[in-house]
Amino acid sequence: MRVGIVDCYVDEPSILGVPPYISPYPRYAYGAVLASGNEPVYATVDDWRNKSSVWESVKKCHLVYIVGGALVPGKYLRTMPASMNEIIQMTQELQGTKIIAGPVARYAYTGRVKQPLEEYFEYIARLDGDALLYDLLTQKSVNGRRRTKKEWEQWAILGARCVQHAHAFPEGVIAEIETYRGCVRWISGGCSFCTDVLFGEPVFREPQAIIQEITEMYNSGLRNFRIGGQTCIYSYMAEGIGETETPRPNVDALSKLFKGIWQSCPCIEVLHLDNANPAVIAEHEAEARAITKLLVEYTTPGNAVAFGMESADPEVIKKNNLNAVPEQVIKAIEILNEYGRKRGANGMPALLPGINILCGLDGETKHTYRLNYEFLADVVRRDLWLRRINIRQVAGVRKEFKMKFKQEFQHFKYLVRTNIDMPNLKKILPERTVMRKIYIEMHEGKHAFGRQIGTYPLLVGFPYRIELNKFVDGIVVGHGARSITCIEYPLDINTCTFDALLSVPGISKHLAGAIMCNRPFRSIEQFATFLAEHMDASMVPAICAFFGFRRGN
Ligand code: SF4
Incomplete structure (x- = not known):
């Protein structure tokens, strides 16, 4: 049977999937369909928008799997993730059984998606959509579940060839890679707003499995990869998980992973990262330095890891159980600056930190904005470089938040963009670079x-x-x-x-x-x-x- 997989592009804190990125979700689904002995047909929301011939094939499929949802919408250039209205319109053209998966399906259970999805879809994947798809194809009945680790590895490898169907393949595409799911801070309940932590105890993929998945895509012709699918790269297979919120980073595991990738794929053009917990870096300086050096050596320039600092206000940090205090964040920024500033062949510094600031959290006051601004001004005063400062309003996915200081929020953004961002950018990329x-x-x-x-x-x-x-x-x-x-x-x-x-x-x-x-x-x-x-x-x-x-x- 031919099974349509429609990529409506996901955007989550630790999974990017809007072009140029291709997220793992449609790839895993592609692998699950192949593992079940059926034939996947990959299409995107742009195929639907443009009424391409691939869309015509999807329309005839007896089973169609739609994956989408932008949890943290960014600024997009090439295309946009599908809106809920578009997804619903799309379903009107489909003849077969329909499954909805990805963040959009998960929101449906948090009340964030207002439309009753049951009216449009026969199946809504609350957990792993690929597992639901596989069960439907092999057992004709489903209960909704997580994929097993064995399935994860098998479907990731089988689904790697899906990238060949991405628009602008191979040069204009970058594949998002997952190393693990969950957060080491699940033991304390994690940050108040975070849904990653709800996964429970982290489940890590073995280095060899990740290398094999990348190698399959590489053999298909892809040269660009982003290892962004984790909550903290420094915590990959760390020691002490379950006992402490700042486990000891595992230099050997990361070394095996990154060296192994280059051994198998020597002509990679882009190998980038995302996400690190500054508290883990600050609390384990020796290991963090070793890993930072490794990352600078074994990834490509223009690389960045985002530090989810969220707030510099001690009251907000406490009330929301945030992961790091300002002193730890400064320490982590210093370590990355020490090794990562060197300019690479593409013109960009090798590896720099980014900072995420979240506004509207519990306990916030007008003073919070002053503290956040002073923290960033202090980074500039210390002549430390930041790759980007991401300021967002908290999304009430895990629980409701009330944004009380909208004016202060706008003013804070204006001050940061004017007084911090531009001088920072001038240092990172001076004129005539x-x-x-x-x-x-x-x-x-x-x-x-x-x-x-x-x-x-x-x-x-x-x-x-x-x-x-x-x-x-x-x-x-x-x-x-x-x-x-x-x-x-x-x-x-x-x-x-x-x-x-x-x-x-x-x-x-x-x-x-x-x-x-x-x-x-x-x-x-x-x-x-x-x-x-x-x-x-x-x-x-x-x-x-x-x-x-x-x-x-
Ligand atoms: S550190 Fe906080 S925000 Fe980051 S993944 Fe863990 S719980 Fe979520």
């Missing part, structure tokens, strides 16, 4: 926007249009609060557009026009001579540095 392999994803007005493939990639704007879905190199010419402006590097003197010429610092409208009228130039020297006739000669070398000269023009 060359960034390699920026994938152009969107046009807006006369502008093009793209990102490098990787974890939390920085938004790069070009002040002129560039062909979509292709890679370009860029040189930094300006900074926003959370984005940078680049122009292509090097710009070809004889073929670049008027708008591109105008974007070069130091080239006026008048000079750009004169350059256009005098093209083609036969050499950089001829171009430099021309410039010297039209401007202060001392500026010529700096301007020439932006340009290249393609032989044969």
Whole structure:
């Protein structure tokens, strides 16, 4: 039987699945269908939106598995996760039995999804949708359950080939990889807002199984991977889990994992990460240093781990049972800065920390915003670099939260974006830094926007249009609060557009026009001579540095 798998793109704190990412959920489902002896047909919500031929195949399937839900919506460039309305509209076109899975199905049980899903779906996967799908295909009856560890490994490996069907495969796709589920803080109930902790005792995948899954995708042609599916990479297979909330990091296990990945897949282009608990890093400095060095060596530049600090207010930390105090977070930031700042071949620092701040938590007062701001200002004062500061309002998934200080929240965001983000970004990526392999994803007005493939990639704007879905190199010419402006590097003197010429610092409208009228130039020297006739000669070398000269023009 052919089984449709419709990827509506998930977005969760520890699982990204909106393109360029492909999340593990549809891949596991793909593997479960193969393991049951049936034939999977992978499609995305964009296939439905565009009425592609793949969607026509899915419509004819007797069983269709839809997975979606954006728990922590981000800013998207290429496409958007499916809305609930879209998912419901989609079901009207399907003839077969329908299963809904992923965060959207889980919200249904928390009251966050208002529509009664039972009206549209025969099955709603409260636990692991892939396990439900497998049971339905093999036993014709289901109760809803978690996949076993053995199934996890088998379906992950079998489902790896699903990535070949992702849009923009292989260069424009990055596969999200899980190393474990659950949080080591489950023993205390974890942070008040967190649903990861409800999984219970963490279940770890063996290094060999993760390596094998990555190798299968690599053999299919994929070169970009993000090991983001865990609550803290430093806690992977740590010692003392169940006894303490800050278990001792397991250097050997991580070493085996990362060295093994490179041994099997020597030509990986992107290997990135996500998520770390700063308290684990701060409390086990020796192991944390060893792991940080390992991660810098065995992952690719532009890498980041997000620290879920959430608040610097001791009262909020206490009331919400948060994971770390400000002193621990500073220590962890220092350790990552010590090893991770070095700039890599793609222009980005090797490995930097990110900070998540959550607003609207229990116990919050106006003073909380001052404390949070002072903490971030202190990071800047200490000349520590942050890859990103993510400020969000808490989502009432696990329980209800009341946002009492909306004005303070907006003002806090404004202050951080203005006084912290931009100076921080200028340090990380100074003007004239060359960034390699920026994938152009969107046009807006006369502008093009793209990102490098990787974890939390920085938004790069070009002040002129560039062909979509292709890679370009860029040189930094300006900074926003959370984005940078680049122009292509090097710009070809004889073929670049008027708008591109105008974007070069130091080239006026008048000079750009004169350059256009005098093209083609036969050499950089001829171009430099021309410039010297039209401007202060001392500026010529700096301007020439932006340009290249393609032989044969
Ligand atoms: S540290 Fe807190 S937020 Fe992070 S996974 Fe554990 S319980 Fe959840």
